[in-house]
Amino acid sequence: MHWPEEEAARYRAAGYWRGETFGGLLRDLAAAYGPRPALISPTARWTFRDLDERADRLAAGLRASGIRRGDRVVVQLPNVPEFHQVCFALFRIGAWPVFALPGHRSAEISYFCSFTEAAAYICPDDEHRAYAPGTPAHVLGELPETDPDEGDPSESGPHRPAPGDVAFLQLSGGSTGLPKLIPRTHDDYIYSFRASAEICALRPDSVYLCALPAAHNFPMSSPGVFGALSAGAASVLAPDPSPGTCFPLVERERVTIAALVPPLALVWLDAAATTGHDLSSLEVLQVGGAKFGREAAKRVRPELGCTLQQVFGMAEGLVNYTRLDDDEETIVATQGRPISPDDEIRVLDDDGRDSDQGHLLTRGPYTIRGYWRAEEHNRTAFTDDGFYRTGDIVRRTPTGHLVVEGRAKDQINRGGEKISGEEVENHLLAHPAVHDASVVAVPDPYLGERACAYVICRGDPPSGAELRAFLRGRGIAVFKIPDRFEFVDAFPQTAVGKVSKRHLRERT
Missing domain, CATH: 3.40.50.980 (Rossmann fold)
Structure with a gap:
């Protein structure tokens, strides 16, 4: 560790x-x-x-x-x-x-x-x-x-x-x-947000808008509230990220930098066209948590009047930023380059050979060396020489910027919220009518991905509404409840008899 x-x-x-x-x-x-103000909410100023x-x-x-x-x-x-x-x-x-x-x-x-x-x-x-x-x-x-x-x-x-x-x-x-x-x-976390604050050019008169949940790594440290504090800057804590809540805060507090996930960035872009609020103080809009499509990225500067900064990182460590002085093509087409000169990046093809496109591995001064109390998982998540296998598929440009092409891990990224298919499957299997379940990602133009549950039932299938109510009763987070249910007689299998989630995704 x-x-x-x-x-x-x-x-x-x-x-x-x-x-x-x-x-x-x-x-x-x-x-x-x-x-000086450090933390500002609609009802408090500390x-x-x-x-x-x-x-x-x-x-x-x-x-x-x-x-x-x-x-x-x-x-x-x-x-x-x-x-x-x-x-x-x-x-x-x-x-x-x-x-x-x-x-x-x-x-x-x-x-x-x-x-x-x-x-x-x-x-x-x-x-x-x-x-x-x-x-x-x-x-x-x-x-x-x-x-x-x-x-x-x-x-x-x-x-x-x-x-x-x-x-x-x-x-x-x-x-x-x-x-x-x-x-x-x-040591490692203070370095990550202090260096992030420098990359984002935060200064004592900057004002950071924390619109995403404060416990997420992105609004905590990239540069987030901690990075803003380290620069002597104020942070505005928004109760929710909607334009109706945030645009008045941007105007009132003269917010200079805000961070969003792609679906919310699209909502902000649409709302900016008709808002009566003054957003002219906004200098930088960060977008991260999931890949921001190129066409959407191109809208930020003309429609919000600020610089887009793409952010690609993970709570395990590595964070990449497009720099504020990058050319526009780099800003809209890549997900940035690492914080530190000592962030070591390896991109490997499926055979483990160095490549310009493939599996992203990393180690460095703020990337962990192991999960807590997870010895068995650590043996596969980390190489013997300490590189973290991120599960991301990336392409590396000649300038060292990364372009995210997808993920190797079986994980659903629903608008920046990560969902474990296995966890939801385990809850579905507790339903008396469910014989088996497989939860996969399906493309969505708004959220990036949605969750679809393929279900094999015993007898007559329950309705999707019944299964959603059942999952709510199990106490899981609402964002984890599948958006779609498909009832099938069998799952496609791999050559070794495992469920082929790739073929299930292709059905959609």
């Missing part, structure tokens, strides 16, 4: 890893930018000093409740300033946030709490509290704040977090079963 010491020493010598922790970083930022002091009080309260260094705490909160207060409070204790998404329900939350042996669950309301029976819950609005002891900043003393410690656990997209957990350290 850790980098070899020789490589870690190289990353420190290169200045990527500066020996910082999140808690210490916020302390420094509060000293440098104290009265300065850097506010965030620092509130994080201290919450850290003291959580310690008093029994949370200690190394404890895991599942965090599921909406886009509110308290989300980041919770993050920094846990960072100061040395406890690990486990970032659940707003769409997760009882099936996912109970799994995260059980698998991580969570010491607590921090959630938005009493309804969510029921998702994790047996795990102590702290509800938004009732967080246990208390005044810290005099001279007791949580990041000091013999039990303080170290820069090389795990800072938090993030969720993988997950191509099989429930998501794997990604351990990110203080």
Whole structure:
């Protein structure tokens, strides 16, 4: 799970890893930018000093409740300033946030709490509290704040977090079963968002719009809210990403940079033509989470009046950006190039030979060396010399930019939300009328992909509406429920008798 010491020493010598922790970083930022706005929501405005002091009080309260260094705490909160207060409070204790998404329900939350042996669950309301029976819950609005002891900043003393410690656990997209957990350290993650902020030219007068769920890696660190904070810039937290919510915020707060997934970018482009709101402050629109089609990408500059920045990355590490000074053809036709000079990229054909197009493998100063508590999966996800097999199929241009051509992994990317077909299949198999199920991606011009469930039934098939209601009752996230159901008598098979999902996809 850790980098070899020789490589870690190289990353420190290169200045990527500066020996910082999140808690210490916020302390420094509060000293440098104290009265400047850090977090803005429709109902609140926190300065850097506010965030620092509130994080201290919450850290003291959580310690008093029994949370200690190394404890895991599942965090599921909406886009509110308290989300980041919770993050920094846990960072100061040395406890690990486990970032659940707003769409997760009882099936996912109970799994995260059980698998991580969570010491607590921090959630938005009493309804969510029921998702994790047996795990102590702290509800938004009732967080246990208390005044810290005099001279007791949580990041000091013999039990303080170290820069090389795990800072938090993030969720993988997950191509099989429930998501794997990604351990990110203080050293590697601070480097990734600090370098991202530089690439995105953030400055203290920049204003970042966090329109996507704050727990996603993209709006957290690419450059995200953490990157904005590191540059002394303000972040505006939008309750939802719709133009009706975000356009007034762009106008009121003079937002300079925003990040969206492709389906939302299309909605924004359509809405911009008739909006009465002033969007002239917007300098950069980032689009990532899924491939942004070339024709749509060409619309951004003429219709929104800003620069498009394509972002292609993964919570496991590697992030690529088109640069703000790239030519227009590069911006609309590629998904960018890596953050770091020490991001090592390998593109291999199906036979494992170097190629200009093929399977993307990577290692570097902010790409993990293993999932948490997943030894068996790590043997296939990582090479013996530490390269991460991303599962993406890419083409590399002569300039080092990457063009995403598809994925090798059996995973559905529904508008940036990653769905494991196997997980949904397991829930469908619990229905008494379902003999077998296979969930695959089908193309969609709006979302990129939708989920289609092929189902073999016992006797008369239930309706699609009945199966959707059944899955909702199982407590899975709504975005994972298949968009289509097709009832068949048998599945196509490969030569070795496995279900051929490729042939199922071709049927659509």
